[in-house]
Structures are given as C-alpha cells and as structure tokens.
Amino acid sequence: MKAVVLHELGEPEKLNVENVAEPEPKEGEVVVQLHAAALNRRDVWIRRGRYANIKLPIILGSDGAGIVTATGNGVNASLVGKEVLINPCLAWGGDERVQDNNFRILGLPDNGTYANYVAVPGENIYEKPGNLSWEEAAAIPLAGLTAYRAVISRADVQSGQTVLITGIGGGVACFALQIARKAGARVFVTSGSDKKIDRARELGAEDGVNYKNDNWRQKLKEISGESGIDVVVDGTGGENFDAILDVAKPGGTIVMYGATLGPSDNVTVRRIFWKQLNIFGTTMGSPSDFEKMLELYSSDTIKPVIDSVMPLADAAKAHHRMEDAEQFGKLVLGIEP
Numbered sequence: 222m223k224a225v226v227l228h229e230l231g232e233p234e235k236l237n238v239e240n241v242a243e244p245e246p247k248e249g250e251v252v253v254q255l256h257a258a259a260l261n262r263r264d265v266w267i268r269r270g271r272y273a274n275i276k277l278p279i280i281l282g283s284d285g286a287g288i289v290t291a292t293g294n295g296v297n298a299s300l301v302g303k304e305v306l307i308n309p310c311l312a313w314g315g316d317e318r319v320q321d322n323n324f325r326i327l328g329l330p331d332n333g334t335y336a337n338y339v340a341v342p343g344e345n346i347y348e349k350p351g352n353l354s355w356e357e358a359a360a361i362p363l364a365g366l367t368a369y370r371a372v373i374s375r376a377d378v379q380s381g382q383t384v385l386i387t388g389i390g391g392g393v394a395c396f397a398l399q400i401a402r403k404a405g406a407r408v409f410v411t412s413g414s415d416k417k418i419d420r421a422r423e424l425g426a427e428d429g430v431n432y433k434n435d436n437w438r439q440k441l442k443e444i445s446g447e448s449g450i451d452v453v454v455d456g457t458g459g460e461n462f463d464a465i466l467d468v469a470k471p472g473g474t475i476v477m478y479g480a481t482l483g484p485s486d487n488v489t490v491r492r493i494f495w496k497q498l499n500i501f502g503t504t505m506g507s508p509s510d511f512e513k514m515l516e517l518y519s520s521d522t523i524k525p526v527i528d529s530v531m532p533l534a535d536a537a538k539a540h541h542r543m544e545d546a547e548q549f550g551k552l553v554l555g556i557e558p
C-alpha cells in the first residue's frame with residue numbers, strides 16, 4: 222500500500238509517499254481502507270521531534286474515514302464493508318474523568334492514517350453518518366472530540382454564556398465555535414488574521430480581535446461589554462495564559478486543551494484566586510464524549526469546517542500550511558483507494 226512514512230525528524234519534506242506492507246488485523250482489531258485522513262497539530266509536533274516517546278519509522282495521522290476490509294479474531298466479521306470513521310483515542314479506560322495509563326493516540330506509537338490502510342481496535346470505529354462526505358468524516362474525530370469535551374463535558378457551557386475561543390483558525394477552535402454556538406453561547410474569538418475573524422462571524426461568532434494588535438486584551442474587554450467572558454477555551458498557553466486570566470470575568474472558567482505557544486513564565490497567580498477562577502485541563506475525550514459529539518455532526522445543522530483537501534502525496538504541503546497558520550479549519554488528505 223501507499224503510506225507517508227516518517228523516517229527522520231525535521232522539515233515537512235521528510236514526509237514522502239512510499240510502498241509499505243498492508244497491516245494485518247490482530248485480535249480485536251479491524252483494518253480500514255482509508256478514503257480520507259486529516260492533519261492535527263500533533264503530527265507537526267511529532268515530525269519536529271517535540272512530542273514525548275517518539276518512535277521511528279512511523280506513519281503519522283490520527284484522523285481517518287474509510288471502509289472496513291478485514292477483521293481480527295474477536296471482532297464481528299459482518300463489519301467488513303461498513304463505512305466508518307475512527308475514534309483516535311485508544312484505550313481511554315473506564316473513568317469518565319481521566320484517561321487510563323494505557324491511553325494512546327492513533328498515529329504514535331501505533332501507525333496512523335496517512336496511508337491506504339490502517340489497523341485499529343474494533344471498538345474505535347463508528348458508522349460514518351450518511352450526511353457526511355469522506356473528507357468531512359475524516360475531519361471530525363480528534364479535533365471534534367477535544368472541542369466537545371472542552372466546551373461541554375468540562376466547561377459545561379450554557380445558553381446565553383459568553384465564550385472566548387482563542388486562535389479561531391485552528392482545527393479544534395473551529396469545532397469549539399460550532400459546539401458553543403449549538404449550546405446557545407455568545408462566542409468571541411481571537412485570531413492573527415482579520416479575514417479569519419470574518420469567517421468566524423459567518424459561523425456565528427459575535428465579534429473578534431486580532432492578537433497581533435498590542436491592545437487586543439483591552440479591545441476584547443470592550444467588545445464583550447458588561448457581561449465579560451464567562452468561559453475561555455484555549456489551546457495556546459504561553460504568553461497568552463496571563464492575558465486569558467485577565468480577560469476572564471470573576472468566577473469565570475478557563476479550559477485549556479493545548480499550549481501551541483509553549484510554557485508560560487509570566488503568570489499573575491493573584492488573578493486566579495482573587496477572581497475565583499476555575500481552571501480546567503482537558504485532553505481528547507471518553508467514548509461517551511465521542512458518541513455525543515458525533516451525534517451533533519450527524520444532523521445537517523452543523524458541518525465540520527474544512528480548510529482544504531490535498532492528495533496524500535501533498536502531506537508536506539499540508540504541513541507547511543499548518544505551520545504557517547494559513548488554515549481556517551481542518552486540513553484534509555484525500556486518499557485514492
């Protein structure tokens with residue numbers, strides 16, 4: 222089969238298509254012939270060597286949708302031929318509050334979806350909703366799950382609340398916007414691009430500020446008005462963390478799913494206790510989060526936001542687009558069967 226195999230860490234050009242053996246299903250597994258895969262920032266971190274426990278060579282990719290072609294022992298053989306998408310959250314475990322020690326994400330250490338075929342546990346496949354194209358189905362899993370758990374399961378966003386979503390061009394951020402709107406929240410965004418703020422308005426955001434402007438914190442306080450910000454959904458961390466503590470209203474909630482900007486060394490800790498803030502961390506989500514998220518995208522009322530679809534052979538180009546923050550929504554790889 223064709224697959225993009227990472228042999229060496231480095232620039233996007235390390236991602237090239239080559240011929241490798243098709244995976245065989247082990248006990249409890251199915252093999253899925255992929256029609257589309259999607260990128261996540263995680264893939265970039267791994268390629269650049271900025272991820273824990275990297276093993277090489279590896280086929281990257283956590284997101285995928287396709288048709289089941291084989292089943293291993295212990296899996297119902299009638300699944301062969303089913304159109305599915307993959308929950309990349311492997312071995313979450315039995316605790317809704319936190320993932321198990323054996324938890325891992327498809328695409329490292331297990332080979333992922335930048336390929337014609339992938340082997341995954343049978344319990345991680347879900348019927349592809351009929352209203353979604355292959356590309357849309359592949360765009361959803363990792364980012365949709367992360368956003369759902371952040372906005373609903375952790376922050377418990379309610380109708381009428383004000384929600385700030387940072388870096389709206391990001392894959393998770395776009396899902397968070399849709400899910401928060403669906404919950405009836407008033408959404409504000411930040412972005413490094415005015416055009417992306419306009420796109421966010423089209424998706425239902427009330428307003429936004431460009432984080433490249435020096436006075437963005439002040440501007441955000443102005444546009445959110447007297448109600449302030451009830452919930453901040455953030456995947457950037459770094460120097461933004463203190464700004465987020467500043468813009469959240471007293472008694473507000475901050476839910477963190479990532480740290481694209483790295484660690485933070487200028488946190489005004491006083492803001493956390495004086496403002497009685499709730500700070501939640503979140504990672505991926507449980508099978509129950511996944512099912513509830515998928516239900517949202519199984520109706521025609523919301524569709525995942527796709528930035529672009531490129532062929533598998535253009536994985537390097539797609540990685541460049543992500544690293545340069547050019548995208549709005551998900552970068553998808555179309556895979557010729």
Ligand SMILES: NC(=O)c1ccc[n+]([C@@H]2O[C@H](COP(=O)([O-])OP(=O)(O)OC[C@H]3O[C@@H](n4cnc5c(N)ncnc54)[C@H](OP(=O)(O)O)[C@@H]3O)[C@@H](O)[C@H]2O)c1
Pocket residue numbers: 260261262263266363364367387388389390391392393394411412413414417432456457461478479480481482503504505543546547548
């Ligand atoms: N915990 C988990 O389970 C989990 C799951 C998924 C992702 N993550 C992490 O969450 C982060 C986002 O992931 P993703 O896949 O959504 O990435 P992505 O699609 O690459 O989005 C990253 C976005 O960050 C924004 N950004 C960059 N600099 C910023 C700044 N100074 N202030 C505000 N926003 C800024 C940009 O938004 P604009 O383009 O609008 O400027 C960019 O599009 C990554 O660090 C990833 O590793 C964690």
